[in-house]
Amino acid sequence: MSVREIVAIGHPALREPARRLAPEEIGSPEVQALIDDLIDTKRAANGAGLAANQVGELLAVAVVEVEPNNPRYPYKPPIPLTVIVNPEVEPIGEETIAVNEGCLSVPGLRGELPRFAAIRVSYLDRDGAEHTEERRGLTAGTFQHEVDHLNGILFVDRADPTSLATWEEYELRRREEFERRAHEIVERMGS
Numbered sequence: 770m771s772v773r774e775i776v777a778i779g780h781p782a783l784r785e786p787a788r789r790l791a792p793e794e795i796g797s798p799e800v801q802a803l804i805d806d807l808i809d810t811k812r813a814a815n816g817a818g819l820a821a822n823q824v825g826e827l828l829a830v831a832v833v834e835v836e837p838n839n840p841r842y843p844y845k846p847p848i849p850l851t852v853i854v855n856p857e858v859e860p861i862g863e864e865t866i867a868v869n870e871g872c873l874s875v876p877g878l879r880g881e882l883p884r885f886a887a888i889r890v891s892y893l894d895r896d897g898a899e900h901t902e903e904r905r906g907l908t909a910g911t912f913q914h915e916v917d918h919l920n921g922i923l924f925v926d927r928a929d930p931t932s933l934a935t936w937e938e939y940e941l942r943r944r945e946e947f948e949r950r951a952h953e954i955v956e957r958m959g960s
Contacts, residue, residue: 880928906958
């Protein structure tokens, strides 16, 4: 297990769709080591999730986890560690919520974008077991963000360009209002 370098916007791996894994590949030492490295790297960077192409690996693997009191995302509800292999997201309904996102591969920048308020996510876990779950609110947004990565899409592609702000400007001018909305989303949707 090790902390890997997170590639930044402009790196070609962030724009390539990741290769889906055959079920028999998931248990290989290489894929299991990648999963462990993604967990270590995400935790070291205080991220909410990390996709394999963010460390330069074009495999359809990501991890999602929000630990309590995450300093980057104090408004996000906790999400237990979830390893998602070959994930697919399907919206449940048409409702969207406006979220303000950042990304470990787009350092120093945040922006506002719509995310589906409720999704069904299907994936294989690190043992190859199938899962289908419903996720709502900010948690649904986190899963959508990571699946976008695996499809070569960055949050800035979906963001309102006029909403893009450095972390410093976000802290100064937008954080309070967004966190108020985020708390309302969590209260209304439970996540």
